[in-house]
Each structure stands twice: as structure tokens, then as C-alpha cells.
Amino acid sequence: MKDITVIVREFSKQYHDIIDNKSDYDNNKMPGNSYFINNNNILVMPRDDGECRYPYGEDGFNFWTYSSGYMHCNEGLFSPFIRAAEGAEPKIAFFAGINDKNKNIVIPLLSVPVIEENEHLAIIRYTIFTMGATYYITEYDDILFAVRAFVDKNNKIYFTIVVINDNNNLREIFISSYLNPFLKNAIMENSTDRWFRQVSYIGADKVNKLGSFVIETYEELDRSSMKANYGIINRYIKLDENSNLIKSEITTSRYRYVGGVRRSLHTPSALYNGTFGIQQPVCTFTETAIAGDIVKINVNQKARIDLTLGYCFTNEEKDELLSEDIWSSAVDNILYSIEKEEKDKQARLKLSFSHETKDSMLKPNVVNSFLVHLKKQVEFCSVIKGYIQLSSFSLIGIRDVFQAVEGLLYWQPKVARNKMLEALNFIAPNGRCPRQYSLPKTDDEQPAMDLRPFIDQGVWVISTIVSYLKFTGDFDFLNERCGYYNFINDKTHIVQKSHKESNVLQHLFDIMNYLLINRDYNNTKCVCALYGDWNDALDGLGVSMDDTKEYGTGVSVMASLQVYQNLNEMIELLQFIDKNKYTDKIQEYKKAKEEIEQGLKDHAIITKDDVKKIVHGWGDDKSYYVGSFDDPDGVERDGLTSNAFWVLSGLYDQDTSIESSIIRAFARLDSKYGLKTFEPYFEKGIKGVGRIPNLPAGTAENGAPYIHASMFGIMALFRMGCSELAFEQLIKSLPITHEKISCSPYIMPNSYGYNKQKFIDGESMHDWQTGSSNVLLKIFIKYIFGFQPEYEGIWIQPAKNIPFQNFELTIFLNDTKVVLHYENKGNAKRKFFIDNIEKQGVYDYVMKLNKLWIDKAVIYKDVMSIKVID
Template sequence: MGTFKEKIQELSKWNRELKNNKILKENHSLPGNTYILDDNDILSLPRDDGDCRYPYGRDGFNFWAYTSGYMHCNEGLFSVFLRANEGQEPKVAFFAGFPTGNGTYEPVSLLSVPAARSLTPGEGEFEQFTVFSRSSVYYITETHGMRFTLRIFPDRDRKLYFTLYIENLEAEKKEFYISSFINPFLNHSLGEDGESRWFREVSYIEASSRNNDLGSFKIKVNEDINRTTSVSNIGVIRRFIGVSGDSALIRHEESASRYEYVGGSRGSLHAPAALTAGGFRHKKHICAFTEAGAAADIIHLRLQGNEYIRYDAVLGYRIHCRSEDEAGYLLSGQFTPAGIDLRESELHQQSVMDGKDLTLKADRSNTVLLREGIFNSFFEHLKTQVEFCSLIKGYVQLYAGSLIGIRDIFQALEGLVYWQPDKVRRKMLEAMEFVLEDGRCPRQYTLPTSPETTPVMDLRLFIDQGVWVISAMSTYIRVTGDRKILSEVCGYYEIVDEKKSLVRKSKCRDSLLEHLFKIMKFLLSNRDIDQTGCIKVLYGDWNDALDGLGVSIDPNKEYGTGVSVMASLQVYQNLNEMAQLLLHLNAAKYAEEIRYYKAAAEELRFNLQKYAVISNDCRQKRIVHGWGDRRSYFVGSFDDPDHVSRTGLTSNVFWVLSGLNSTDRYMEDTILDSFRALDTKYGFKTFDHAFSPNTPGVGRIPRLPAGTAENGAVYVHASAFAVMALFQMGRPKEAWEQLTKLFPFTHRTISCSPYVMPNSYGFNEEKGIDGESMLDWQTGSSNVILKTLIRFVMGIEPDFDGIWLQPAEGLPFKGFTFDIKIKGCRLKVQYKNSGKGARTYFLNDIKREGIYSEAMKLNRLWISDGDLKTSVLNILVED
């Protein structure tokens, strides 16, 4: 990795060469002024049509860094820094200032925000770019013959490190200032309100010894846990400076007043008065009650030719202090530049180690859209995205509804298990504590902020929450072989007032397996027993916006007998998963349960084939998305409530993914016809026709503009399910065509971060929407893409007593290598596409025969648990 200085020089060299070397630029470029560098670093230039971002931290603590220089940080409901919306004043800002010759200074923002003409030089060379590395973000500005590099990262203890490294690139000395403005929030709240400043104090503490210590800032925020208990959250910013050679610190000034920095209550960081003056008028060192204080400084420096100066600031904090003495340690201890750099290096190495149990390297792409270097780097960032989605602690978007989704994390955990099973185990056990006593899973929940508080829960009755739990738990055991998890004891919650979403901890505790039994019982209790026998949709299913099917015709009932075909198919899959699990646990002990689940699955299969498949007068078939109360109308049918013939995606997809298609493949042509009807330049749409405003019976989906999100756009999550189904049906060519469309780096433009999955690609010519997305990072599309690559590209399909190895044929690469750990055995797999025609398998140089799969149309290899009783298994697959 090299030293900090060497890293800066390397990144600056990359920036120069990307500008001057056309071939290098083409090989490393992504949409949105973004480039992939060595070691999977990402170089991102400021742009006006979007912003890239990257999260740093671990286990639900997220420090977000944006290309623009915006940054925010939270862990659940506790925000270290609040997020500033586009155009607003940032919470962290760094500047340099240069004398104009008339007693004032020309300030230059060392981040792209705040963006104002007065804060960027009007003449001369000016370069500004951002680099996201594995462990830290670098903001680099070159101006006035100098290079300013701001590096920021959080460590494992949630301290934040800000290092500004200033280099004089010329021989003549420079006199200038640097300035930092840091405005932490340190509160368990969704945002600032009119009372925030009353309970907050910022103070400057002078250094006890001169040396390189510039003194510290202390931020104290008081908050109430309940009516009788008040606590303080205390943060400390310690600052240090080091100069080389004959360079010098001339003077430094500090202020705890935001007003003093920006020029009063009408000022802002877009034109801070103190920076033009080069100093503070009053040097206010304590700020409380009357305004929201901030930690600000202006440091005047003299930098000799070809020398450097380094400024370090470290923000640490402690929450829920009963007295200030509890946070006293934050002002003690030593920080050295070498020590800070070592922490960053250790984080870098840890991130490498965290990913070592799942690696993929494609070799020699056959298509320019899938450059192997970009693809390989994308795979690493995709892993980061799945881990981020798996371990969140809620409030990622920081609004009241941004909690921890049961469905969301269990889908993500099913991907993370392939390389971080220990973290998955802990998170699954944590989440299972929030299941309700009858086996119902809440839509979302939060982790209590203290032992005295109860969690916030979203009790909307989306029927599909539990189905993802059962599937993820089945995958976890098949990947790890860890059946002991089923004996772990977990608790429940009980509902106090459903309308008010009030819950309390239940006294009932039992095994994880009993939780699964109760979840399965709850799902089956919501069958439409009187008519179709399929699973009722209740509030909604996976497609959140289509939440009208469950409404009752009877005004005295909240829910009717409307059905979700997707959820019904998932329950069919769950029944088979539970039966297989119990069969391998103890077939004799669970014989009754196995028989019951198999009978219920067979009954559900019959009902789905009878009721979910409809025909028109031309005898064309269609798998509907669902129907309303008493089967009074259909969605995804030949005649929807708005009298539009409409094809839906997810019911067709899960006809395949649930295993129903493998029992009787008579619907396969119908499914493929639906895929063709839904195809676009960005992938498969959720519905081939958007719902027009005021379409009855479908809920809130018509409120979305046509061609966006779930309303007739490419909702990537659903499209990725379809890619998985195509692979499973033995159609790898079509699967790769669609997968290529979904990758963000294959598009000309993108509104989000092009190195991770977005949640959607919109298209509406009338509204000028062409490929824009709602958001990136926090989206389930990431885990489905990852699982597709693992299960069908790499071809790893674990089972309870072995593994199916089934790399897809016709891949757009000449070969690939991958490492993956299954049940304690490291599989080192090499795949070669030699054009031989017939597939061959070698395990530890011994040839093994494959078994032809009619469904997938390829030879796949069965590797038993007996084969896995070794530390390493070397595998060669050759086509």
C-alpha cells in the first residue's frame, strides 16, 4: 500500500494519466466521470447530474463520503453528522486561503461543496477529484502551485480521522491559511429542530503544551432517555499540526461560533466572512443556547518550497454520559501521524482479509461492455454493498420509516453468508428476537436505543416477510452446515396496540427452530381457505407500491381474500425447504411435520395451477400477479382494473424460482413470452404497462410517475430475479444479455454510483427520464445480483448433504477463477472455456463425471459432504 505520501503521489499520477492517455481512460472508465484504479480504488470527478458515494465503518456504523464532499455519519438513530441535502450548507468543510495583496484573502474550498464562485479560483490551474479506497476517502485539490489532500476515515472504535496533507509543488515559499469547519450533531434524532441549540454547547479548550497540539473542541449535547433520565453525548475534536524543514506555523485562531465563521445569522458557508478577513473578529471560545455552535479554526502557515505541512483532527465521542467525567478520556492519550497512518493501513488490510473467503476473477472478456478488469472490481464493491445492506441498524436514509426491514436484511444475509457466515449468524439471531408470538414478522423494526426503551416497529401486514426468513435460514445451513443455530434460544414481542404500533417484550422464549415452525404456521394460516387456497396478500407483498389487492370489499373488515401469487409461490418453496430441512435433521422425529408440509405444498401447487393461470379467448395463458377480494378483479391479467392487458414479472419469475416449473414445465413458453413482452434497453420491467393515475384496486403504485420504480420501469431487484430464472431454465445466453443490461457500468450515463447496484432504471420520455434511479447502495438488487453470480456464473448451489457445481455455459469470458468456502472447505475453482464442446470436471486432478440437468440444460457435478471433508479442494471445469 505504501506510505501516505506515496499514496497521494500515486493517486495524483492516476489523475494526470487518465486525462492524457486515451486508452488508459477507456479501459478504466465508468459512467459519471468515474474510474476504477488499481486495488479497486475509485477515482471520481465532480459532476452536476448526480453524486457518487461510499460508506465507511462496520456493523451498522456508517460514515458516508460523497464525491462532492458532502458527508454524514450515523449508527441507527444516533447521528454523528446529519446529512445535508443537495445545495445546503455541509456539516464538514475545509478551505485554504491566499493573500490578495490588499489585506484580504481569496478562499478556496478544498471540497466541491460549498460550491460558490467566490470559493474557487478564477484564474490559474485548478484540479479537484475524489478517491474512494477500501478504508478511507481522499479529496485532492491542486491550486496555486500546491496540492491539498484531505483523507478521512473511521476506525473500529468509531473515531473519525481528518488528515490534511499540504505540499508545496514549487520552489518558492508560500504563505496561506487552512481552515476547518466541523459541525457534529451527536444526537438520537431524525434532524434538528427549534430546540436543538438549547441543549447543545461547543467550547474550545486550549492546548496544555505547545509542541504540535492546537487545542481541542468539546461538543456536549444533552438529551432525555425518558421522563426521569437525562444524559449527555460528548464529542471531542483534538487537533495537531506538523511542519517539515524550515516551514512554520505562523498563528492559529479558533471559534466555537458558527455565526462568527459565516458572518452572522444571515451568512452561510457559501461565503464565510471570516475566510475573506483571514481571521475571527471576536474569537468566541464557548457557544451555548443562543446559536448552534461549531468547531472552526483558521491556521496561518508558511510553507517552504517542495516541503509539506500536515494537519490532523480526531473526533471521538461517548454517548449517554451521566457526568462529563465519563468522557474525560477523550482528551487524553497521544495521536501521532505515524500512529494514525498505521490505523488506516490496518483497516485496509482487514478489509482485504474480510473478503478473502469469496473471490472471483474473470479472464479475457468477449464483449467490450463487460471488460474483465471493471467486472472484477465491480464484484468486490458488490460484496461491500451486500455487507452494508446486511448489517444495517436502521435509519440509513434517516427518516421515520427507514427502519430495519425483515425482508430486506434476510435477503441480504442470504448473500453475505457465502463469505461472512459468523456475522450472518449474529444478525439472524438478533433479528429473530423481533418475531411476534404467533410467528408473524413485522415489516420493519429498530434496535432499542437503551434497555429501558421499546423498539419502533412497522406492523403493516406485508405477507411476505416470513418467507424470506425461512429461505435465508435454509441457505445458511446449506452453506455452513451449522445446524446448531436451530437450537439457539430467541425471544418474541407481543402487540400491545396494533393501530399505534405499540409492542412489548414477550415472556416467551424458545428455539430458533420453533420460531421457524411458528412463521410457517402463520403463513399457512393466511390461506384463502374458502375459495382458492392460495396465500392472501393482506397489506401487500414484495412489491410494496402495489398494496391495494388486500383491501376488503366489506367496509367492516381491514383485509379481504385478495391473493399474491408471488407470495403463494414463495410459501410453496418454503414448505419444501422446511420438509427437506427436517428430513436431514431427524426424519423420524419430525415425520408428522414433514408429511404435513409436503401435503400442504402439493395442495398449494394444485391451487396455483388452477387459479393463478388464466386464459383469454385466444387460449393464450398468463400467470397473474394476483387478484382482489373474492376474486373480483385481477392484476397482471388480460383485463386489469383499468381495462389494460398487462403482463407482470415477479409471478412468472417465482413460478421458476420456487421449483414449481421443475415439476411440470408446461408453463415455460408462457413465462418466456412474458419476459419478451417486458424487455427494454435497461432490462425487464415489473409491468409492461404503467398504471395510470386513479387505477382502482392497486393501491399507491399509480402515484409513481409512469416508467419509474415499480410502475412500469426496470426495478432492478425484480429484473435480477428474472435473470436467475433464465439461468435456472437453461437459457444462459438470454440471462447474460439481461444481466449485462442491469450492471451499472454498462450504461452511458447513470445518476448514482456506477460501481454498485442501483434500485431502478427509469424511462419516461415525456418527463425527461432516461436511466435515472431512485437511489443506490441500500437496495436488494445487490444481493440478487451477487447470488446470481455465485449460484449460476460460479455455479455453486449448496445442498444439505453436498454441493451442485454448475457454472453456466456460454459465459462472456474465456475463463475465470474463484475461491469460496463451503462447510469449512475452501473450493479453489478454475473454469476454462476451451471450445471442446463436452464439459469435463476434475477434483484434485481426478476426473469426475457430471450429471445432465434437463431443466438447466447442462452437465453439473455433485460434490458430496464426504468430498468436502478436507481443508482445500482444487477443481477444474473445462468446456
């Protein structure tokens, strides 16, 4: 493991090479004043029109670092550090003080808080995100400062502050740390938190140790008892042989640090004075208790301070954390192990391009690094424990997790397996899935759930499990036992653990049964929308015209198509595992499939002047259409998802003549930033469509590219064989191709807004937690690289018109490493080779390309090489 000072110097060199145009980093440039640098690391320079961020941690613990320097973390509802509002005083801050003519120049070592009086100084700042840690680097007056932050597997947080003096003179400086932990199960701070928090200082007992802080917070269990949460901050120092420690001061009082009730970290009085004055080793009740220090040192070449924060819930664990003694080399080795494990994990799925075609907007270096971090995003979305946005119903979404897991399973199948089993325990005995669930802390606790019956939740469960089985062949998964929850009251979200258990296959039968029961049996035979479908904001279709009923016969065409797809998936699965045993089920599903298919053909396709349109859905008793020639507001409207899923469900395969209608709809939905979810947008006050008109025009689902939906459209274009159009839309949807972006350009945002009147041009609501990531990854794997697993083999079907001459995919199919090479030599006919032996492909009339079938029986070697040459 390299010494941190060597790493920081390397980052500094790369930054200056970019600034001074001494390299070809233009080939690595992204929007948002950011660059991919060596080893897929990300360099972000300061900007005021947006924010980049990166999450660290495992198993649902999320430690967020922002390019501005804001940091926060949570595991479910428990937040060691709660998020500070934009522009507010941060909960974590580090400062340097340089003595200049008997006056302290105070320099924040993060971009927050802003100290206005120092803004004129020639301070250079930039942030580096690696897969294991974030580095905040500050350069001033021949001194290089860096703050490194990361978290280990036990959720312990590590901060390392280094000072590198290139002045050749001994410099007197101080380093100050300010930590304001939360350590509670809550979504926000309140005025009484200070009453139940105490911070105490315990002096140093070892040579390299600067002393420790103990944070105690208390949470009420009932009227007569409380539980304690403990946080332990240990502090260590390491100096070169010609540097020395002058003195170390501490305070547990926020008032002493900032200068009283009227001040904040933006005006830290103690730092200007270079001292806290009176040392305060304990603080509680009357004000906010914090952990603050000032460490004065003479620095010859380099100095280093390490802080660790671990948390626990018993006195015994607290004492263990306090007695820890860790050297700087051990901290570095912990990070090295984390980064090595991440590298090994990434190696199970590698996707890379080379030699872009002429006039391509995609640069291989940028795309290849982007794909590395896209996988990280999919993993993040798969293993979440909820409360990512820290709101009451920011729980674990059933549809969200299963969609993400369908991407994750291609390189972490065991993790995907465990998450699916976790989620299956939260469905009702009748097969109804909650919209969201949370993990109870004890067996007796009833979990928080969002019980609004969005009809589509279960469809994603079936499709994902089928994808898992096709890729892994792990049919023992179907025999795993899972429980259920009884949904007692939808309105108050009350649930109760059921005594019933069954295997995964029975859970699939239950889910399928719930979906089939909720159909418009008396008329269209299609699936009722109930509360809504995947388009959350369009949640009005299911409302009943009968005041005595909550839900009517309004239909979601998207959900109906997905259930049609599920029926095909279940029929294929049952025929594969035991067609004789499941004859009755297969016949039941075939009958339902035929009914839904006919209902969709009869009611979802409407015609006017010989022009066909696939509608989004209709209201109770077909009283109105949405996505039709005449919507409730009297306008003609197109919707994206019904058109996309007509293709993705497989219904398109029966009659591809509908292609021109779908392409016409996509053309109307096209925009500067890709395919919109609806065109035109919904004006305020439109009846029957739910809350979507409450969104500003050109934002989220209301007439903007909601990128998750855009991905469905792009996937459909690839499946229709319209690869040129698909790549055109893909390029528009990727953040790396834009001039600017309001959040992290190296992973997928959730949307691009566009409304000139409201000065919105490309901004997004948020990034990281969005399903656009997993659909994009599946597009690359299944349709661009063309790796499509089935029960008995694999289809190799790379797309046409790929904007690169070469690509390589490495993926592990159980114990076999499969390496797929592609090269475009401009041949008239596509050729396939397995281990250098030419194989004959077949033509797919739907996808309009030649593809190769590989039977799984021949996949038994340690390594299999597949070549496709165009």
C-alpha cells in the same frame, strides 16, 4: 504503511494519466465520469448530474462520504453529523487560503460549499474512494491539497488535511476547518437544537497538539432530566523541518466564521479576512455553536493537520478522549489495520473473470472491481441498524436483512448468523414477522416497529436459514434460543416484549404456521396478500370488499409460490435432521404444499386464445385480476415477479412447457434498462391496486426496471437454461454498462427510470440500500460461477454462454479453500476435474447444462481445486 503524501501523489499521477491518455484506463472506465484505478480504488471526477458515495464503519455505524464532499454519519437514530440537504451548507468543510498580493484566495478543499468568485480559477478536483477511506484532492498553483476521511472500529472519525508544495518557494497559506456536529438521536434538526448545545475550546497542552473542542448536546429524558452527549475534537499538526506555524485561531461561533445571520459557508467572511478577529472559546444558546479554526503556516515542502472526533456519554469518557495524544503515524497505522482487515475479509470470497469474448460490453477489469464493491454493498445491507434514509420508518427490514444475509453468509457466515439471531427476536409468538424493527437502547424500551402485515416477510427468513445451513452445516444454530414480541396495536405500532422464548427451529415452525393460516381456505387455497407482498407499492390486493373486515381473500401469487418453496425447504430440512421425529410435521407440510400447488395451477394460470399467462394476483373473492388479460383498467398487463418465482420456487420443474409463456412475458417486460416490474404502467386512479399508480409512469415499480425484481427475472432465466437471454438482461441491468447513471456506478442502484415526457432517462431513486445487490451476488455465485451448496454436497454448474473465456472463484467451505477454475476451449462436451482427476457430470434437463455433484464427505483437504472446461 505509506506516508499519506506518497499516496496522494500516486493518486495524482493516476488522475493525470487518465486525463492525458497516458494509460489504458479506458478499460477501467465507468459512467458518471468515474474510473476503477489500482487496488480496486475508485476515482470520481466532478459532475453535476448525479452523486457518488461510499459508506464506512462497522456493526451498523455508517459514515457516508460523497464525491461532492458532503459527509454525514449515524448509528441507528444517533447522528454525530446529520445529513445536509442537497445544495445546502455542509456540516463538514475544509478550506485553504493562499496569500496573493495581500489578498486571500479562498479555496474549498471539498467541492462543497461552492464559492462562485473562485470558479474561474484553474482548480482541479477529484475524489478517490478506497475500501478504508475517502481522499478529496485539490490541485492549484503547484500545490497539492488533500483531505482524507475515515472512521475506526470505535466510530471515531479521522480527518487528515495535507499540503504538498511543489513550488520550491516558501508559501504562506492557511488551512481552515469547519465542523458542525449534531450528536443527537433525531431524524432532523429543529430550531431549539442550539439551546441545548455548547461548544468550548480547550488550549493545547502538547507540542504537536493545536487544542481541542468539546461539544455538549443535551436530550430530554423526561420533564425533569436530560442526558448529555459529548463530542471531542482533538487537533494535531506536523510540519517539515523548514516549515513553521505562524499562528492558530479558533472560534466556536458560526456567525464569526461566516459573517453573521445573513451569510453562509458559501461566503465565509472570516476566511477572506484571514482572521476571526475576536477569538470566541465558548458558544451556546443564542446561535449555532460550531468548531472552527484558521491555522496559518509557512509551507516549504509539506504540512499536515489531523483532526479526530470521538463521542461518548459520560464525563469520565469525555476526559479520556480529551487527554488523548496521537501522532500522525499512529493515525496512518489505524487506517492500515482497517484496510488490511478488509482485504483479509474479502479474500474469503473472490470472483474474477478474464479474456472477454468478442463484442462483449463487459470489460474484465471493470467487472472484477465491481464485484469487490458489490460484496461491500451486500455487507452494508446485512448489518444495518436502521435509519439509513433518516425517516420515521427507515428501520431494519426483516425481508431486507434476510435477503442480504443470504448473500453475506458465503464469506462472513458468523456475521450472518448473529444478524439472523438478532432479527428472530422481533417476531410475534404466532410467527408473524414485523415489516421492520429497531434496536431498543435498553431492555425496558419498546422498540419502534412497522407492523403492517406484508405477508412475505417470513418467507425470506425460512429460505435464508436453509441456505445458511446448507453452506455451513451449522445445525447447532437451530437450537439457539430467541425471544418474541407481542404485537399490541398494528395502527399505533405498539409492541411489548414477550416472556416466551424458544429455539430457532420452533421460530421456523411458528413462521410457517402463520403463513399457512393466512390462506384462502374456502376457495383457492393460495396465500392471502393481506397488506401486500414484496411489491410494496402494489398494496391493494388484500383489501376486503366487506367494510367490517380489513383484509379479504385477495392473493399474492408471488407469496404463494414462495410459501410453496418454503414447504419444500422445511420438508427437506426435517427429513434431513430427523424424519422419524418430525413425521407429523412433514405430512402436514406435504398436504399444504399439494393444496397450494393445485390452487396455483387452477387459478394463477389463465388462458386466452391458447395463450397462457401467470397472473400477479387477484382481489377479494377473485373480483379482479392484476397482471392478466383484463386488469381493472381494462388493459392486458404482465408482471415480472410471479413469472420469476414460478421458476425459482421449483414449481416450474414439474412442467417446463410453461417456459414459452414466461419468455413471452419477459419479452414484453423488456426495456432499454432491463426487465420492468410491470408492463404497461398503472395510470392514476386505477382501483384495487393500492398506491402504485401514485408513482410517476416509468419510475420505481410502476412500469420501470425496479432492479431487485429484474434480478429475480434474470435468476429465473438462468435456472430455465436460457443463459443467453439471462446475460442479455444482466448486461442491461448493470450500472457499469450504461452511458450515464445518476448515482454510484460501482454498486447496484435500486431502479432505472424512463419517461421521456418527464425527462427521466436512467435516473434512480438511490443506491447502496437495495436488495438488487444481494440477488445479483447470488446470481454470480450460484448460476454464473455455478457454486450451489446442498445439505450433503455441492453442485458445480457454471452457466453456458459466459461472455468471458475464463473465471476463477475462491470460496471457503468451513476450513477448506475451494478454488473453482473455468475455461472455455470451445469443446463439444463439458469436462470436470477435481484435483486434476476427471469426474463425470450429469445433465440437468431444467437448466439445460451438465453439472457435477461433489459429496461433502470428500471435502476435507485444506485446498480443493475444481476445473470446468467447456
